Amino acid sequence: MTLAKTIYKGRQVYLTAGQGNITKYKDNLRRIGIEYIYVDDEISKGIEIPDVVSDETRIKCRVALQDTIERFAETSILDISEVEPGLDTMLEEIVINEDVKLSLNDISIVDDYTFSHSVSVTVYGALLARKLGFNQEDIHKLATGLLLHDVGKTMLDPDILFKQGKLEEEEFEYVKSHTTLGYEALSRCFSLTESSRIISLSHHERLNGSGYPRGISGEKLSPFVRIAGIADVYDALTSDRCYRPKWPASKAVDYLISRCGTEFDTDMVSTFVKQIAVYPNGSLVKLANGFIAIVVSQNASAPLRPRIRVITDPEGKMIEPFEVDLMDELSIVITESQLELNKSINQ
Ligand SMILES: [Fe+2]
Ligand SMILES: [Fe+2]
Numbered sequence: 652m653t654l655a656k657t658i659y660k661g662r663q664v665y666l667t668a669g670q671g672n673i674t675k676y677k678d679n680l681r682r683i684g685i686e687y688i689y690v691d692d693e694i695s696k697g698i699e700i701p702d703v704v705s706d707e708t709r710i711k712c713r714v715a716l717q718d719t720i721e722r723f724a725e726t727s728i729l730d731i732s733e734v735e736p737g738l739d740t741m742l743e744e745i746v747i748n749e750d751v752k753l754s755l756n757d758i759s760i761v762d763d764y765t766f767s768h769s770v771s772v773t774v775y776g777a778l779l780a781r782k783l784g785f786n787q788e789d790i791h792k793l794a795t796g797l798l799l800h801d802v803g804k805t806m807l808d809p810d811i812l813f814k815q816g817k818l819e820e821e822e823f824e825y826v827k828s829h830t831t832l833g834y835e836a837l838s839r840c841f842s843l844t845e846s847s848r849i850i851s852l853s854h855h856e857r858l859n860g861s862g863y864p865r866g867i868s869g870e871k872l873s874p875f876v877r878i879a880g881i882a883d884v885y886d887a888l889t890s891d892r893c894y895r896p897k898w899p900a901s902k903a904v905d906y907l908i909s910r911c912g913t914e915f916d917t918d919m920v921s922t923f924v925k926q927i928a929v930y931p932n933g934s935l936v937k938l939a940n941g942f943i944a945i946v947v948s949q950n951a952s953a954p955l956r957p958r959i960r961v962i963t964d965p966e967g968k969m970i971e972p973f974e975v976d977l978m979d980e981l982s983i984v985i986t987e988s989q990l991e992l993n994k995s996i997n998q
Contacts, residue, residue, distance in 0.1 A: 655689035655933070657706060661763075662714050684891075687989065689933050694962050694972055698947050700933045701751045704744045704774050712737035712770045716798060717763065720805045729802075729840040731795065738773075738794055742787070745778050752928035752949050753778070764813075765804050768886055773797040775882035779923050783878075793875050796847030800854050800879055803833025813893050830855060830864045846875055854879040857914040877916045881907060881923055884915075899988040900929045901955075929954045930988055937987035941965025950978050955985065 654670040660683075666676065673690060680688065689700055715734045723729045753775065776797045780790045804812060807829055811822050818826065833851035837843055853867070853876040860868030862880070872880075888903040898906075904924045911917040930936050930946045936959065937943055944959035956977035964970050977983055 653691040655691045655695070656700060658685065658688065659706065659710055662710070694960070695933060695945055698933050698945065698960075700754065700931070701748070703748045703751045703753055703778055704741050708737065708740045708744055709767075709770050709774070712741055712773070712798065713766045716769060717766050720766075720802065723802075723836070724805065729836055731799070731840060731842060734795075734798060738791070738798065741774065742777060742790060742794060745774070745781060749778065749781055750951070752931075752951075752954070753926050754928050754931035764890070764892075765801050768890060769798050769801055771886045771890075772800060772879070772882045775885060775923070776878045778926055779878050779882065779919065782922050782926060783874075783919065785874075792844055792847050793850075793878065795843065796850035796875060797879055797882065799833070799837060799843075799847070800850045800883065801829060801833065802836055802851060803829030803831070806832050806836070815893050817894070827855070827863050846873065849873060850875055850879045854883050856880065858916060859913045861914060877919055881915055881919055885923070900927055900931070901988055904929060925954070927954060928957075930957050930985060932957075934989040936985045936989070939984045939986045943967070944975075947974060950976070953978055956981075959985075 652671075652673045654666055654668055654673050657668045658665045658680075666673075670676075673688070712734065715737045719729070719731060719733050773794050777790050777794045780793050785793070804826075807826065811818070811825055814822065830852050834848060837848040837851050840848075852864070853862075853872065856862035856865065856867050856872055856876060857880065858868060858872060858877070860866050885903055885907060888898045888906060889900060891897045904927055907915060907920045907924065911920050928949055932946050932948060934946050935943060936946060938961075942961050942965060943963040944961040947958045947960050949957050958974060958976045958978075960972050960974045962969060962972050975983060977985070
């Protein structure tokens with residue numbers, strides 16, 4: 652088996668796409684928290700795994716953000732010029748690939764959740780804004796604000812921020828202060844517009860006033876802030892956290908839909924979920940009849956019904972692979988996604 656997608660560790664390449672004999676790295680990868688990888692083998696032949704924004708660009712943005720924040724910690728001056736080139740490349744890629752569905756997060760070995768989360772939230776939010784018809788200037792302002800939305804977290808005590816298990820009331824209040832702390836820091840950065848800064852203060856506010864820090868609601872939440880709330884929650888739910896494992900895309904999509912009109916803007920959520928590959932290319936799915944298949948490609952209008960390649964029978968025995976387009980076979984239903992399958996295998 653050959654590695655199909657490069658794996659990164661921090662700033663460096665950990666394993667390059669094309670690396671052969673990948674099974675010998677299995678234990679090492681498990682040890683550092685990598686539960687799944689993309690491989691090229693007989694059964695996955697010809698399946699492409701497109702991405703809205705390339706791993707290279709995500710890493711470029713993450714590294715620039717990390718450097719910016721480290722310099723800010725030393726000098727108390729927030730100079731965001733270093734993040735601009737990466738951000739520009741990201742926005743160009745989003746324009747080119749706007750019809751590519753959003754897949755699983757990149758499989759970097761992430762040492763620092765806050766930075767990779769900030770980049771993913773920027774990708775989600777900028778793509779959503781594009782689909783909602785925002786102009787490029789506004790998308791740029793939004794993306795800058797999204798990239799910096801959790802800057803306040805970098806000023807908190809990591810022992811509390813990344814505490815395993817439930818936070819005490821007091822600790823939760825402390826973590827909430829990342830919104831006001833971030834906003835104060837961004838207020839001293841004069842190259843930012845107020846519409847970008849406000850994202851750091853208000854990305855945890857909700858339409859019905861149930862959010863924090865101010866509990867503001869309805870029209871008081873700008874479109875930028877509404878987008879930020881959706882992108883932030885979606886990425887948090889689909890990422891591994893110290894207090895819970897990541898959710899499959901289907902569950903995170905249900906979460907957003909069930910809170911439409913109360914916590915989140917209905918039109919924005921419905922536009923957003925259309926961009927998600929609920930069952931990403933190259934991932935495994937289980938069908939209601941027990942067969943296991945690998946996802947080959949997406950059907951743009953029906954995210955729950957991709958084209959699949961069936962590879963095992965209900966007993967789990969490998970069979971001669973055959974392809975089915977679930978748009979043509981409406982009686983066939985997917986019941987489990989890759990993550991749920993991983994869970995049942997690990998138990
Ligand atoms: Fe936050
Ligand atoms: Fe966040």
